[in-house]
Structure formats: structure tokens, C-alpha cells
Amino acid sequence: GNSVTQMEGPVTLSEEAFLTINCTYTATGYPSLFWYVQYPGEGLQLLLKATKADDKGSNKGFEATYRKETTSFHLEKGSVQVSDSAVYFCALNTGGFKTIFGAGTRLFVKA
Amino acid sequence: DTAVSQTPKYLVTQMGNDKSIKCEQNLGHDTMYWYKQDSKKFLKIMFSYNNKELIINETVPNRFSPKSPDKAHLNLHINSLELGDSAVYFCASSLNRDELFFGEGSRLTVL
Numbered sequence: 500g501n502s503v504t505q506m507e508g509p510v511t512l513s514e515e516a517f518l519t520i521n522c523t524y525t526a527t528g529y530p531s532l533f534w535y536v537q538y539p540g541e542g543l544q545l546l547l548k549a550t551k552a553d554d555k556g557s558n559k560g561f562e563a564t565y566r567k568e569t570t571s572f573h574l575e576k577g578s579v580q581v582s583d584s585a586v587y588f589c590a591l592n593t594g595g596f597k598t599i600f601g602a603g604t605r606l607f608v609k610a
Numbered sequence: 611d612t613a614v615s616q617t618p619k620y621l622v623t624q625m626g627n628d629k630s631i632k633c634e635q636n637l638g639h640d641t642m643y644w645y646k647q648d649s650k651k652f653l654k655i656m657f658s659y660n661n662k663e664l665i666i667n668e669t670v671p672n673r674f675s676p677k678s679p680d681k682a683h684l685n686l687h688i689n690s691l692e693l694g695d696s697a698v699y700f701c702a703s704s705l706n707r708d709e710l711f712f713g714e715g716s717r718l719t720v721l
Contacts, residue, residue: 542712596658603651
């Protein structure tokens with residue numbers, strides 16, 4: 500079946516450090532890939548997405564590239580801020596009514 | 611104007627009781643969902659409704675009964691609450707199976 504695996508957290512970084520959160524997927528067909536972010540006490544919100552191979556999604560300084568050959572969609576940011584502290588979820592949808600989420604990676608950014 | 615709103619935000623109740631959570635979206639979306647998030651932040655789909663029709667029921671116990679009176683509303687009723695039902699329940703909506711828009715969540719605590 501379809502699934503998403505992302506690196507376990509928590510990830511703790513100092514402000515202005517480089518961030519990578521790894522995400523790999525297993526899916527039949529050609530899924531759309533997403534990163535969602537959940538700030539404390541809130542619901543999830545879309546951070547970025549990519550719908551086909553080699554697409555790069557970007558938003559708020561975050562980027563992720565859809566790599567079909569490695570079935571990956573790693574999230575990166577060049578310089579994190581304290582306000583980026585949150586839980587990040589990688590997700591996929593193969594065009595149906597079910598979006599499958601990874602287990603989430605908690606990020607702590609220290610000032 | 612909140613796009614996806616759910617009430618109540620917090621519920622605290624005794625085992626064996628019945629409770630309901632309401633959800634409304636004003637985005638004009640055609641699909642609505644209920645997700646359950648456990649204490650480890652793991653997110654699992656429970657139900658999906660498309661144009662008021664049940665599309666996905668992910669082996670959820672019969673004690674959980676969703677109802678969609680119209681495309682903008684999806685309510686969740688839970689009978690005979692058990693300790694294991696304690697979680698945060700998120701309502702979400704989407705258009706044409708694209709990105710999900712989440713409510714802020716309803717935290718259910720069963721004592």
C-alpha cells in the first residue's frame with residue numbers, strides 16, 4: 500500500500516542553522532506530494548506541494564524537490580528561525596480521497 | 611472569517627458518555643474529512659465525504675457516526691466513549707482532492 504516515512508524527531512537546531520527533514524514514500528502511480536506544518540495548538544496548514552517529478556515546491560524559505568528516482572521529497576531551509584518551531588508532516592495523495600501522512604517531525608529552534 | 615471551523619475546541623467527559631463535534635467549511639469545497647491525531651502526533655484518516663456521500667470509512671468502530679447534512683458541514687458523533695478515544699480530532703476539507711484545509715482541532719479527553 501501507499502506510505503510515507505519521515506525522519507524521527509525531535510530535531511533541535513540553533514537559529515540560522517540549515518534544516519533538512521527527510522521524507523521518502525511508497526506509492527502506486529504518480530502521487531502529489533505535500534509538506535504540512537502544525538504550529539502548537541493549531542491545525543495543520545499546507546507549507547508547499549509538488550505534483551510531478553522534478554517539480555520544486557517552495558514557500559516561506561522552505562523548499563522540497565519531487566525526486567521520482569529516489570522516491571523522496573526532502574524538506575530544506577537555509578536558515579531557520581525560532582518561529583519555525585513546529586511539527587512538519589510529509590504527505591502524499593494518489594488522486595483519491597485519502598491523503599496519507601508521515602508520522603511527523605518535531606522541530607525545535609533555539610535562539 | 612475562519613475557513614474550516616469546528617466546535618467545541620475542548621471536550622472532557624466520562625467513559626460511556628456520548629459526544630458530538632461539529633464542523634463547517636465556508637470554502638465551497640466538495641470533500642470533507644475527519645482525522646484523528648494521537649498523543650504522538652500521528653495522524654490517521656477516519657472518514658471522507660464527497661458531496662455528502664461517504665467515500666472512506668477507515669475501519670472505525672461503529673461507535674463513531676459521521677453525518678453530512680450538506681456539503682459545508684460534517685459532524686461526528688461518538689457513542690459510549692472509551693479511554694482510547696482520547697485524541698485531537700481534526701476536520702478538513704478539500705476541492706477536487708487537492709490540498710487539505712484543516713480546522714483547529716477538537717481535543718477530546720475521556721476520563
